[in-house]
Amino acid sequence: MAIRPSLAVVGATGAVGSTALQMLSTRVDVWGEVRLVGADRDVGQVETVRGQRVTVEPLTEELFADVDVALFAVPDTVSTTWAPVAAAHGTVVIDCSGAFRQDPDVPLVLPEVNPAQVRKRPRGIITSPNATTTSVLTALSPLHHGWGLSELVVTSFQAVSGIGRAGVQRLYDEVGTLAGNRRVGQVPGDVRRAVSDLPEISPFMGPIAYNVVPFAGRLMDGGWTSEEVRLRDESRKILGVPKLKVSATCVRVPVVSVHSLSVHATFASEISVDAARQALIEGPNYVVVLDDPASGEFPNPADVVGSDPTFVGRIRQSPDFPRSLELFVCSDNLRKGAALNMVQLAELVAVELGAVIPEDD
Amino acid sequence: MAIRPSLAVVGATGAVGSTALQMLSTRVDVWGEVRLVGADRDVGQVETVRGQRVTVEPLTEELFADVDVALFAVPDTVSTTWAPVAAAHGTVVIDCSGAFRQDPDVPLVLPEVNPAQVRKRPRGIITSPNATTTSVLTALSPLHHGWGLSELVVTSFQAVSGIGRAGVQRLYDEVGTLAGNRRVGQVPGDVRRAVSDLPEISPFMGPIAYNVVPFAGRLMDGGWTSEEVRLRDESRKILGVPKLKVSATCVRVPVVSVHSLSVHATFASEISVDAARQALIEGPNYVVVLDDPASGEFPNPADVVGSDPTFVGRIRQSPDFPRSLELFVCSDNLRKGAALNMVQLAELVAVELGAVIPEDD
Incomplete structure (x- = not known):
């Protein structure tokens, strides 16, 4: 037994x-x-x-x-x-x-x-790993296997649940306070003023309703945040590529759950959009390609929340960067993350x- | 006279x-x-x-x-x-x-x-120019002057007013519909379902409240959007650098006004954070450096809305990219944009x- x-x-x-x-x-x-x-x-x-x-x-x-x-x-x-x-x-x-x-x-x-x-x-x-690292590497692992990841430039759109229930409650509180106001966000300081009246102190470093906050985690050396440093250090450790070049900017957005990542990934050898898409589609079932913008199909938090796979879309290549790809990645930070x-x-x-x-x- | x-x-x-x-x-x-x-x-x-x-x-x-x-x-x-x-x-x-x-x-x-x-x-x-191009180039012009811009990798956080009043009204409508719900955004499809009941058809390709939509503008060749192509073509034309390498990902976020940009800028020669900050601070008065994250100071839409300058912060350099800088840029898309x-x-x-x-x- x-x-x-x-x-x-x-x-x-x-x-x-x-x-x-x-x-x-x-x-x-x-x-x-x-x-x-x-x-x-x-x-x-x-x-x-x-x-x-x-x-x-x-x-x-x-x-x-x-x-x-x-x-x-x-x-x-x-x-x-x-x-x-x-x-x-x-x-x-x-x-x-x-x-x-x-x-x-x-x-x-x-x-x-x-x-x-x-x-x-x-x-x-x-x-x-950290939720952002998990999303990026899960999405890229089939491509790393085929082409050898050498550089990552990542910008995150991180959900408030990334800091737990306090983050979620804060977003609901701020939205509740501002919801009736159909002029808010057009005048300097009005969002900050309105949310500063809330009884609880915010866990974020600025208003999170009708705003984006380009700071997630703790402040580290050189102006980097702990979230940004983790994405570099954890990616290197997991992939076993200690020289992987990584630069990340982590931004908190008014989304309840699901982290989104704009990824500029550079590989050791030339890569094409078609070959990459094929590798992602035919690859492991934990990656789902959602990439038909003509039909409105691309990863976004409202559709991805509550799902286990990592979703990849907006797969593009600029002719200026023949060894690089652009991808937009979403995964549920509370689940896969x-x-x-x-x-x-x-x-x-x-x-x-x-x-x-x-x-x- | x-x-x-x-x-x-x-x-x-x-x-x-x-x-x-x-x-x-x-x-x-x-x-x-x-x-x-x-x-x-x-x-x-x-x-x-x-x-x-x-x-x-x-x-x-x-x-x-x-x-x-x-x-x-x-x-x-x-x-x-x-x-x-x-x-x-x-x-x-x-x-x-x-x-x-x-x-x-x-x-x-x-x-x-x-x-x-x-x-x-x-x-x-x-x-x-397009509002995103204006923000990025206004912020980078003092640096281009000193170090020669050669590559741009940009991810945008674009405000709903970028498509005019219809975008702003849609965000208010969606927030109004969802505001009382302190469970929304945690279950698959509930945001999409709720906003699909609104009488007006959305000008966005997905829910914009509690969401980010990685698609702005019209679909062009290769899966690029018009907003992304414009950032490349307009940057080249304005700077007079026809070979400038540019790759952009444009994302709509639930912010009323002020576009934010996460910029990975690469220059012809090595650049340091201190020299760049100095050039931006001492440079023209249309750029304001807001970069003291220890005091909670960085550009963000809630603080920047209604202002004329372009705001730059989160200035960082990864040792992996000695000719590159990371910057977070905000400017009011209806004003300077x-x-x-x-x-x-x-x-x-x-x-x-x-x-x-x-x-x-």
Whole structure:
């Protein structure tokens, strides 16, 4: 009989954690007991997973004695403290924070690109990439395989759920405040003034309704943000191309979920739009090409939200750049960008531990 | 005594035209009679210009007999028909449509870059660039002067007013429909479904509230849009660099006014962030550097709307690209992107015709 490892979801009530619970209820079920762990204010809350009601527990060291695999969908600081505690109990930790992504002893894994890395985990921790990195590399992996990625210039349109529920609530709050006003956004400062009256302090560095905020993450050296630096460092680590040239600009936009990326990708050899499109269409089923603008078909958040694949469209080449392609990429930052990738990684570990995933009929 | 040429504003009631009227009321006044021309439905409407009430007239050939300079803030098709009619009467036409921008006999002019071109107008028509081109080149002109621009990779975040009042009304309509819903944007298709109930047909190729639409303009060869092709062709013509390498991705975002641009600019020689910032700060006063992210200072539409300069920030350089810079540029697409540039061009012609613009005290 197949083994069914036990699983804990740490941060089960957050934006990413609750998306992970939906996935556990819809994917092939390889798990034994599933335990839910939440912040103090959510302990005792009851969530439904796989049709069963499960009560949220507090985060304690004892918990991990009985847990084979733990998904950590929590802030960096919580992961930094608690992931090693769980790992010391033999629990395999799948972390989606930024805490361990550049640790050489922690594999950074996209199942579509470097799945074998999950077994090389001397610290007992596996980490899932940032949502923007996941989207870009998932879309580009079939092209990297064929033509060898050498340079990336990326501009992101990042959804507010990328910073969790607080981001989503803030967008709804600002839109609610401004919605009746059919003159707003035409006069200097009126959006900023209106949203500054809201009771909560914004998690964003400017108004997010009727605006775009070209700053996501923390400020780093040279004026770069942590989101921009991560896209470079994580892409290099996952692809195993330490000299990959990367320059990113990360911008927050008033979209609830789904990150969009405008990608200028340069390859080692000349590439054509037709060959690239063919490689993406015939390639792995986790990439969907949506590219018929004459029929209004291109990736956009309103259509992509709630979907698992990464969507690619607006595939173009300027004659000025024969080794480059332009692509517009969308994927759901809470799903493939976070919860789905974690669950995929956890399933790889479950199989390693003896679970069996049946082939499709 | 200084000559005061007469001026007509054709399309005076549209988004760009009404912005031009505000400018005529606030800038140094060089004009004699100002006449307003509108579509049939707006004829008879009374607008205030320079403190005076002026009645909107219909567009007729006779009108131009008494008009020295005409601003055309109308769709391409109207310009194509009527600009030559006006020019045949000796009226100098300043057009902001896309109708004549690639005509070799029509100068395409940014006053900050190639002002002398206004006098070379064999057809009697001068044309103002697309708003995205204007923003990018205004910001880059001091850098092009110092380091020689060779490549541009640009992603735009374009405001809905870029397509006129219909775009603005559509955004307000969609936001109004969705505002009460604090779950919207989390489920596949719900935004699209909700906005499809609106009585008007959208001028955009997808929902614009809680979404981004990676398609602006008309579809051209190779999957490019007219907005993307214009940025390339107009940049080459204005800078006089026919081999300039350009690749653009133009995206519509739920912002009322102000286009934002993420610019990856490559130069003929190595450039540093400090030298570039210095050149922009000490350079012409039509560029304002807003670049102190530690204090939350960067260009964004909510702060820039209603301003005349072009704002530049997030100035960075990846060590991977020593001849390139990343910049985030914002400028008001109705002002510098359209009405202001037209009024500036008209003032250059007015001076040529004998008007006098007094020096500042």
